[in-house]
Amino acid sequence: MSTAATAPSAAGTDGTGVVARLRSALGDAVSVDAAALEAAREDKSGHVSPSAPLVVVTPRSTEDVQAVLRIASETRTPVVVRGAGTGLAGGAIASEGEIVLSMLGMDRLLEVSRDDELAVVQPGIINADLNAQLAPHGLWFAPDPASRAISTVGGNIATNAGGLLCAKYGVTREAVLGLKVVLADGRLLELGHRTVKGVTGLDFTALMIGSEGTLGVVVEATVRAKRITPGPVATISASFATVEDAARASAVITASGLAPAIMELIGESAMRHIADYLGVGHPGGSQLIVQFDGPGALAESQAALASIHSLGGAATLSADREEGERLFQVRRSFHPSIARLGTVLIEDVCVPRSALPAMFAAIGEIERSYGIEIPTVAHAGDGNLHPNFVFEGDDVPEHIWAAADELFLAALRLGGTLTGEHGIGLLKRRWLKDELGDDQLELQRQVKSVFDPLGILNPGKVFER
Amino acid sequence: MSTAATAPSAAGTDGTGVVARLRSALGDAVSVDAAALEAAREDKSGHVSPSAPLVVVTPRSTEDVQAVLRIASETRTPVVVRGAGTGLAGGAIASEGEIVLSMLGMDRLLEVSRDDELAVVQPGIINADLNAQLAPHGLWFAPDPASRAISTVGGNIATNAGGLLCAKYGVTREAVLGLKVVLADGRLLELGHRTVKGVTGLDFTALMIGSEGTLGVVVEATVRAKRITPGPVATISASFATVEDAARASAVITASGLAPAIMELIGESAMRHIADYLGVGHPGGSQLIVQFDGPGALAESQAALASIHSLGGAATLSADREEGERLFQVRRSFHPSIARLGTVLIEDVCVPRSALPAMFAAIGEIERSYGIEIPTVAHAGDGNLHPNFVFEGDDVPEHIWAAADELFLAALRLGGTLTGEHGIGLLKRRWLKDELGDDQLELQRQVKSVFDPLGILNPGKVFER
Structure with a gap:
């Protein structure tokens, strides 16, 4: 039941009122500290938003998240969900008039079942911390982003992260059994289950994974925990x-x-x-x-x-x-x-692994034709390359985007994809249509609207406004 | 671009016209042969539809499928997609006024890549045939339903089938990289990719898997093919x-x-x-x-x-x-x-595997309290049980449904799910809400409407009318 119909007020025009309502509901979980607001303008993509957000809220519970979303819906205020800020596509950077929902206050391991090889976690838990807490149970969580020491499990879920081990041990989608998700209007959904199999209705768990904060706020995840084999x-x-x-x-x-x-x-x-x-x-x-x-x-x-x-x-x-x-x-x-060396744009194309030599050849050609260096590493087992572009300042220069454009189109021509594990965020929106096509993009926008009819969840990310 | 707005005519009232249009577009792929119509009234669930469908169409190509869907949309005629008819939940049985789209005419293996460990197949290919054709390449397709000798890969995709090997080798969702899907209005979508990783937009490939013919018609699948290790x-x-x-x-x-x-x-x-x-x-x-x-x-x-x-x-x-x-x-x-022994209702609950002894105990209690026998087998590695109910005649007697009801609720109480791999179809619709909850069920219906605004794809299956 949506509460969005009551007393709407445009975001931005009533910022003080929104902050006051958040404070009244959540007390000192609500911050307008300048440093906190500034920090939410950037991630690890090299991109910085043009302005600071309205407020940073650090919920301690599912009920806190529901309260924030109810206020956001009632006041039509956009919400940007954020974990550790290690994203590489600008998906969690916030700007003027936006509520930042920092999930770092919800970072607990809630349950471990060795017999069922699963763990229940809050989204703000750091990947390496989860593995440290699972180790005494003889278990581990397979998704292994290179940033594991600083990135959260919620971030893995938002981007369907892969990491170093995924060719053999799978990506995040294969490691998540169920999710609790707060909708834009504050309702709580339980998706998926505690079993390995299950086909009751449409697979909303999988739909949520990789959706980059555009469909709902993950507040709990039931994940597979594999046995450590010495x-x-x-x-x-x-x-x-x-x-x-x-x-x-x-x-x-x-x-x-x-x-x-x-x-x-x-x-x-x-x-x-x-x-x-x-x-x-x-x-x-x-x-x-x-x-x-x-x-x-x-x-x-x-x-x-x-x-x-x-x-x-x-x-x-x-x-x-x-x-x-x-x-x-x-x-x-x-x-x-x-x-x-400077500001770094880390790209993330993925090609069928037999096309890896061809993709490296294409990168070499782009380097020569643009007179630039594109230092590149690759998860070679799954064909995922991370070409890096280095430049000065906060904004990606046009000639770098032009080179990146050629790189993306080369990956698509080789049967690949724009992004293996970093997501679309802000930085790759303009190429989304090239990969999805007009028809699929329009359907994706419509599905986004089913979950978020007011368009308050991470607006302008993944899908252009 | 939808063509659905032109010249609608209610299904059923204009059956002859629909058949004539199908014949004109697809010639002898269109059959109103009585035996073919009768065969489409049942699957392996024990359930038989109350009446025969309008027509059975056996497309030979993606273009054929698109032509059928365009005619169906224009005439508001419901479409039931069907593979080998081995379903166990009534998901592919058809009745009065419906077009049956038999995918058995699209059963080819289109491509094998050993280097990229993938195969491209049409949906009507039989599981065992696919594995026979992959074997000379040293590859195999992991989803292994007990019905593999007679069931299709398209059926696996429709129900996210698991089978005997899935605890170790994964369910169908983990074995499918990309899909070509014809929408209700005849447009063709390409979902997913040829790579193991990819997070470009929402995961429509995963959404399609297990959707039981309610969102679109799969006409091609890019699947993972594992290496045979001798x-x-x-x-x-x-x-x-x-x-x-x-x-x-x-x-x-x-x-x-x-x-x-x-x-x-x-x-x-x-x-x-x-x-x-x-x-x-x-x-x-x-x-x-x-x-x-x-x-x-x-x-x-x-x-x-x-x-x-x-x-x-x-x-x-x-x-x-x-x-x-x-x-x-x-x-x-x-x-x-x-x-x-009689007509058989094969159930399909799945529980966390540590709950397997408790689930067997619950089945024993239901047997005693109803004075019936419930012969049961289980894929014990993943907690998926198939309790069987035997009865006389075409309709499941009320006391059997009452016993099944207790069985489903026991599985849910143990943290399990209604259906591990058979799907909801017709037979489990009344329990869908118990597992999903009202809010999620309503969102699922809305997502279904995004893909199928006229409600012509397998109406009444999964979601009650």
């Missing part, structure tokens, strides 16, 4: 003369039926920046880091090593877990090594 | 005095971290009927059949065997693939053994 781990770090060679090796490894848990590819300029950042020497070329786990780890890694050697790669193999973690430090140093 | 297989067949003992053993096996590829539980009365059907002796009790695959198969099966023995089970272990298949013949004989 077994061996084997890690290969391999150098190749060119990124095309490394991409070819990754394609051969998967084509030969091996199933790495992680396979990360680092392009030539990306490796150079990492070496500079770490202060180590770098002979040039590209790096491929591959990790196998499970009972077949050692045999699989030997087979992968043979493929790497046959393709001219120079490789080391370690069966030590800590040494393996150290080898991945090179990859994990990529973002800090680039961040210090 | 390795060993180990199969255990274990007898227990009671079904509760067998359920406890299955719970212990999964709780100890083992991951069977298949774990099938056969209740006491189910075992008795199977033994009668196969003409073999049966000492009484319940059966648990467990199969492990992959490199750890033998070690895992030894660990499971130890658990089984410690819980009083008598078991045999075979590492021979063909012998393993023979052990599963017992399970695969269940449906024929029951079908010969």
Whole structure:
């Protein structure tokens, strides 16, 4: 039952009234502190909103979230849901007249069931914290974004995050069984179930995952927790003369039926920046880091090593877990090594993995034709590339967008997608139609309207106004 | 662009005109043969529709499907999409005034990519045929309904089918990357992609899976094809005095971290009927059949065997693939053994697997309180039970529905769901609200209306009229 029909007042014109109502309902969960408002103008995309939002509310409970949404609906005030602000597409940045709903106050692990291999969590829990709390139960949560130390599970759900392990262990959609969601008008929905199977009605759980705050506010999630299998781990770090060679090796490894848990590819300029950042020497070329786990780890890694050697790669193999973690430090140093160069636009195209060498070739052509460098890393097991554009200032320059445009269209031509795991947010809205087509885009807007008839949930994100 | 606004005429009142228009557009793909019309009145649920449909159309192409949907929209004629008619919830049965769209004429495997581990198929392809055609490529399609020899991939998609292997290898939603779908007005949509990851807009691919013909007509699917890993297989067949003992053993096996590829539980009365059907002796009790695959198969099966023995089970272990298949013949004989006893209503509740012993206890109580037998099998690895009700005649008697009602409510109380993999169809509509709640049900109806504003796609299925 919507309460939206009573006493509407345009957002922005009555900001003080909205804040007063929020304060009256939620007390000190409501902040207009300048630093808090400023912080909500940006995420990790490099984009900054033109103005500060109206207010930041940090709810402590589902009832708090419902109260905020009721007030927002009654006053037609837009709401931007925000976790840790690590998004890379501007999906959670807020501007003038908007209520920011910070979910960081709802960060608890509510239940663990080892027998049913599931956990019930609040959305503000940090990925790494969840795994630290699951570990004593012998369980882990598979979605593993590179930002796991700082990003929330709610953020994974908003963007259907994948991460390093998803080729073998699945993306967030495959790790979520059920959701509690507060609708734009404050009603609470329970979606999904605690079982692995279920086909009662339309799959609204899956619809919510990846919807970037446009359909409702996730306040609780029932997620799959996998058993930790102690077994061996084997890690290969391999150098190749060119990124095309490394991409070819990754394609051969998967084509030969091996199933790495992680396979990360680092392009030539990306490796150079990492070496500079770490202060180590770098002979040039590209790096491929591959990790196998499970009972077949050692045999699989030997087979992968043979493929790497046959393709001219120079490789080391370690069966030590800590040494393996150290080898991945090179990859994990990529973002800090680039961040210090300027403002960074991190792209996120995904192609069928057989098209990975072709996509790297396309990136090389764009670099040459625009006279720019596009340092790139890739989750090679699933064809997901993160090309990075570096520039000065808060706004992406036109020639960078032009280069990104060519990159997106190249990915679509290769049978790929605009975004593997970062989402559309603000930064990719203009290409949405290229991938979805007019008819599907119109249907998606209509479905958004079913959930949010007043258009107050993250307006202007994903779908252009 | 909808053509629905032109020259509407009420369905049923103009049946001859509709058939004539279909014939003019599709020629001999259109049949009003009495046997074809009669066949579309039933599926494998035991339910028969009250009357025969208007016409059966067997399209050969996407364009054919579009032509049918345009005519259906223009004449407001309801359309029931049908595969092999193996449904268990009445989702594909048709009655007076309805066009049946039989997808069996679109049954080709269109593409196989070993490197990208995917296949592109038409929806009418039989599951077993798809696997036979993928095998020479070293690939297989994981969803494995017990009906695989006779059911279609389109049917899997319509119901998000699971089957025997899904605890380890996932349900249909996890096996489908993209879909081509014809909308109610004849427009063609391309949903999803060829990549494992992707978060461009709302996940309409997932929304379509399990929607039971209410949102659109699937004309093509891009599905994941896994590599066949030859390795060993180990199969255990274990007898227990009671079904509760067998359920406890299955719970212990999964709780100890083992991951069977298949774990099938056969209740006491189910075992008795199977033994009668196969003409073999049966000492009484319940059966648990467990199969492990992959490199750890033998070690895992030894660990499971130890658990089984410690819980009083008598078991045999075979590492021979063909012998393993023979052990599963017992399970695969269940449906024929029951079908010969009368009309069968096959239920499909799913509970968190730790609740499996409690659900079997609840079934036992319902049997005693109604004085009926409910032969039951379960996919124990994922908590999905198929309790069977046997009766005389075409209509489910009231006392059977009353017993089924108690069964559904017991499953919901245990944190479970009405239907793990068969769908809502006609037969479970009255319980839909119990699981979804009023608010979610209303939103689901609205989303259905976005896709099908005239309400011509499988009207009365899933959602009551």
